[in-house]
Amino acid sequence: MRAVTWQGRHKISVETVPDPEIVNPRDAILQITSTAICGSDLHLYDGYIPGMRVGDIVGHEFMGEVVEVGSGSTLKKGQRVVVPFTISCGSCFFCEKQQFSACDNSNPSETRDASELLMGHAMGGAFGYAHLTGGYAGGQADYVRVPYSDVGPVIIPDDLPDDDVLFLSDILPTGWHAAVNADIEPGDTVAVWGCGPVGLFTIQSALLLGAGRVIAIDHFPARLRLAKQLGAEILDYKQVDVREALNEMTGGIGPDACIDCVGMESHGFTPDNILDQVKAQYYSVTERPHALRQAILACRKGGRVSIPGVYGGFADKFPLGQLMEKGLTVKSGQTPVQKYSGDLLKMIQDGKFDTTSLVSHHAPLEDAAEMYRHWHGEQNEYTKIILKPGLEKGAIEAKKEMAHV
Amino acid sequence: MRDFFSPSAGRGTPDPLALAAVGAGLAFAGIGYAFWRRMRNAETDRDDIATDAPHWTLDKPSARALFGKSVLVNRPRTDLFAAWKVERFPEFMENVVAVEPLGGGTARWTIKGPMGREVHLVNSITESIENETISWQSEPESEIANSGEVRFADAPAGRGTYVTLILAYDPPAGKLGRLGAKLLQREPEVQARRDLHRFKQLMETGEVTSNASPSARKSESPVEPHI
Numbered sequence: 001m002r003a004v005t006w007q008g009r010h011k012i013s014v015e016t017v018p019d020p021e022i023v024n025p026r027d028a029i030l031q032i033t034s035t036a037i038c039g040s041d042l043h044l045y046d047g048y049i050p051g052m053r054v055g056d057i058v059g060h061e062f063m064g065e066v067v068e069v070g071s072g073s074t075l076k077k078g079q080r081v082v083v084p085f086t087i088s089c090g091s092c093f094f095c096e097k098q099q100f101s102a103c104d105n106s107n108p109s110e111t112r113d114a115s116e117l118l119m120g121h122a123m124g125g126a127f128g129y130a131h132l133t134g135g136y137a138g139g140q141a142d143y144v145r146v147p148y149s150d151v152g153p154v155i156i157p158d159d160l161p162d163d164d165v166l167f168l169s170d171i172l173p174t175g176w177h178a179a180v181n182a183d184i185e186p187g188d189t190v191a192v193w194g195c196g197p198v199g200l201f202t203i204q205s206a207l208l209l210g211a212g213r214v215i216a217i218d219h220f221p222a223r224l225r226l227a228k229q230l231g232a233e234i235l236d237y238k239q240v241d242v243r244e245a246l247n248e249m250t251g252g253i254g255p256d257a258c259i260d261c262v263g264m265e266s267h268g269f270t271p272d273n274i275l276d277q278v279k280a281q282y283y284s285v286t287e288r289p290h291a292l293r294q295a296i297l298a299c300r301k302g303g304r305v306s307i308p309g310v311y312g313g314f315a316d317k318f319p320l321g322q323l324m325e326k327g328l329t330v331k332s333g334q335t336p337v338q339k340y341s342g343d344l345l346k347m348i349q350d351g352k353f354d355t356t357s358l359v360s361h362h363a364p365l366e367d368a369a370e371m372y373r374h375w376h377g378e379q380n381e382y383t384k385i386i387l388k389p390g391l392e393k394g395a396i397e398a399k400k401e402m403a404h405v
Numbered sequence: 406m407r408d409f410f411s412p413s414a415g416r417g418t419p420d421p422l423a424l425a426a427v428g429a430g431l432a433f434a435g436i437g438y439a440f441w442r443r444m445r446n447a448e449t450d451r452d453d454i455a456t457d458a459p460h461w462t463l464d465k466p467s468a469r470a471l472f473g474k475s476v477l478v479n480r481p482r483t484d485l486f487a488a489w490k491v492e493r494f495p496e497f498m499e500n501v502v503a504v505e506p507l508g509g510g511t512a513r514w515t516i517k518g519p520m521g522r523e524v525h526l527v528n529s530i531t532e533s534i535e536n537e538t539i540s541w542q543s544e545p546e547s548e549i550a551n552s553g554e555v556r557f558a559d560a561p562a563g564r565g566t567y568v569t570l571i572l573a574y575d576p577p578a579g580k581l582g583r584l585g586a587k588l589l590q591r592e593p594e595v596q597a598r599r600d601l602h603r604f605k606q607l608m609e610t611g612e613v614t615s616n617a618s619p620s621a622r623k624s625e626s627p628v629e630p631h632i
Contacts, residue, residue: 005621015621021628024612055621072611089610093479093564104477105606108614109499109599110632125616135631137618145618145627148610 002389003057003141004368009047012372014365017057020137020145025072028149030064030081034162035140035365037061037375037385038085038170039196040263040310044130045372048264048286049312051114051130059140059387060085060127061169063162066153067143074150081153083146084337085170087125087136090151100124101334106147107134118313124334140368142389154341157349163356164348166386167201172344172355174335175201175261178308179209181331182257187212189250191298192232193291194261195223197384198308200358202261203232208352211257215249217242217291219267220380226358237268243298254300263309266290272317279316286313296322307332358384361398364391461571471573472594478605479565482557485608486536489555497603497613500596511544516596524548550575551593570601 003017020029038061043049063082066075075081088100095103106125107115115122115132125147128138137144146153156165175198182190190211192202195218206214207230216227217235224234235245246255264287266273276288292307296319299305305328323330347353360383363371367387374382456463461473478485491504491512502515502523510530518524527544528551540554551574558567574593606614619627 001619003619003621007621017619017621018627020619021617023615023617023628026610026612053620053622057618057620089606089614091479091609093477096479105610105614108616108630109602109606110630111616112602113595113598125614131632135616137620137627141619147614 001142002365003137004059004365004387006044006052006056006058007054010045010376012045012058012369014368015055017141020143022068022070023145024147025070026148026150027070028066028073028075028146028153029068030062030083030139030144030146031067032062032064032139032142032144032365032389033080034064034166035059035062035387035389036166036169036171037140037368037371037387039198040129041372042376043264043310043312045376046265048280049130049132050118050286051132053131053135056128056130056135057137057141058128059138060129061166061171062127062139062144063156063166063169064139064144069149072150075153075155080156080158082156082165082168082341083127083139083144084152084154084168084173084341085126085129086152086334086337087127087134087147088151088336088338089148090338094124095151098336098339100336100338101126102336111135126334140365140387142365152338154345156345160349163359163386165345165355167197167355168337168341168344168348170335170337171197172201172348172353173337173340174198174308175203176205176340176344177333177335178202178259178261178306179205179211181304181306181308181333182206182259183304183329183331184209184211184257186210188256189213189215190257190259191215191217191246191255191295192227192259192261193217193295194263194309195220195227195232195234196261196379197358199223199259199261200226200230201353202259202308203227203230204353206257206259207231208347215246215255222380223383226383229357230354242294246298250300254298254303256300257304257306258295258299259306260292260295260309262291264288264311266292276316285316287311287315289315289318293317293319296326296328299326299328301326302328304329304331306330308335359386359399361385361396362391363387363396364393365389366391366393367396459569471571472597473569473571474598474601475567475569476601476605477560477565478568478608480608482536482559482566485566485568486557488608489539489557489604497607498596498600499603500600526551549593568601568604570597572597 001019002014005013005015007013066077066079069075086101087106088095088103089105092104101124103124107122111131111134112122123133125134127136154168179202188211190206192199195216203214203216214232216232218224219236219238228234266288268290273288273290279285365387371385375385494501494504500517505513514526516524525548527547528541531542532540538556542552543550553572556569560567603613615630617628617630625631
């Protein structure tokens with residue numbers, strides 16, 4: 001089959017690799033129909049995530065048709081399913097508590113040692129995301145093997161097109177979880193850093209969960225426009241001092257909840273970020289957490305900070321005293337996707353979410369390398385890319401309104 | 406501007422900045438040594454009280470004569486005790502090639518060693534308490550002298566069972582052999598830890614977790630697990 005592979009920092013190539021096979025009774029094999037490139041794939045692309053190996057198949061947002069099942073799978077051939085990016089067994093202590101992303105069985109014995117060494121405890125398994133999370137092949141490919149296929153995959157009714165439901169795999173539940181973690185009270189002011197796909201779903205989720213207003217922060221006009229369209233007030237950090245603006249918009253107290261949808265590679269020409277950039281270049285730090293620093297300083301006293309953004313290790317200049325003195329509550333973590341799948345599918349069917357406005361491009365799987373370059377370098381024009389294994393090389397479709405932004 | 410990195414810097418008259426740096430370094434080392442002495446003295450002077458730490462966690466890992474590891478398994482103690490039997494070992498003990506019962510609680514084990522070698526152990530069960538513990542001790546003809554114990558204890562709040570594996574052995578070829586085996590991932594501690602997790606996976610999910618999947622690495626197969 002053909003698959004998108006990681007070949008090193010800023011090197012992605014489409015290669016011919018062996019097809020996956022059923023290995024365990026609960027496995028299923030999918031033929032991929034749609035697979036998106038995630039913002040967190042950029043952390044792999046930039047070499048920020050430890051534990052990648054040359055030749056790894058990437059991709060953790062995918063859906064497709066069931067083409068083969070093991071004896072213990074509850075899926076049937078021909079079903080269309082979306083697969084959560086987190087691999088969860090459904091029966092360990094953590095899965096029983098619905099903390100699916102902390103599954104204690106999905107990271108196999110061979111890979112869990114390194115993960116335990118770095119994190120203190122082995123992380124749960126995930127598709128296409130480095131060997132610290134299990135070293136599973138991802139779904140940016142013609143086919144993928146899905147372990148514990150009786151727990152994760154969401155069966156999709158025939159009348160729902162791929163684009164409406166694909167994001168159940170990661171960014172929609174991640175946005176929802178980010179808002180849930182912000183413990184929003186009715187009428188709250190919620191600030192969201194980053195208007196990428198996760199930020200855009202966080203904005204929608206925060207409003208659905210009762211926020212009075214959502215203030216979104218970014219610097220790409222196209223992304224800010226999408227945020228505004230979805231009901232957020234917007235701040236371009238290139239135009240204003242974000243903390244001053246947030247204070248002035250909240251009578252001086254700051255937002256009740258601050259959500260970091262940026263993660264480990266903050267943009268921005270600020271002294272702390274320039275220092276982080278230099279250090280990261282020489283692998284002496286693993287993060288550039290400028291957005292998170294700002295979120296902590298911006299948050300009101302006694303407020304909440306939610307961190308869906310991905311971080312990999314040890315951060316420099318973390319405002320710990322500010323966190324303590326202001327009495328902030330922090331919640332974070334990879335999304336327990338399976339916990340939310342059913343409710344969110346229903347909400348999509350009820351028209352509660354706009355899942356398609358953010359999609360800027362559909363491209364063939366064969367053009368993945370070029371798409372990663374655009375996704376990395378042209379974030380204003382490329383707001384979300386969906387790869388289709390079926391399309392012929394070069395058949396790239398850009399959304400009209402996005403094309404001349 | 407002074408060039409600190411040119412080869413000539415420091416020749417002839419000593420660089421005052423370099424001297425200052427050396428002085429500061431010595432001062433720090435001295436302060437560090439004083440603190441270390443104080444800590445050591447404090448340690449020997451204090452009154453020790455009995456610790457509640459499991460005995461296999463005492464001492465630094467490098468100074469321990471045994472290895473111990475616990476896992477939480479979300480199944481009742483009776484189920485796990487029943488599943489911990491010789492016939493099922495090859496299902497979750499990756500390096501066990503065969504276990505051949507010799508009668509009277511003694512069994513001959515064939516396990517994979519480093520460099521494709523096979524190692525034979527002859528172990529006898531010395532004590533078995535239903536649903537609680539199984540202890541064993543190697544016989545003189547065993548190629549590696551070893552002894553150990555597996556314990557099953559109720560976890561609190563209905564969480565299942567704490568399963569603990571304790572293992573003591575004489576590493577073949579001494580410490581160096583042990584290091585070599587570790588690098589080759591055939592060291593008994595590494596094996597024991599991984600096998601314990603495989604037991605947990607098998608008991609909780611009905612299968613041993615595998616990341617077997619394709620990659621663009623020619624050396625790997627899509628049906629074999631990889632690191």
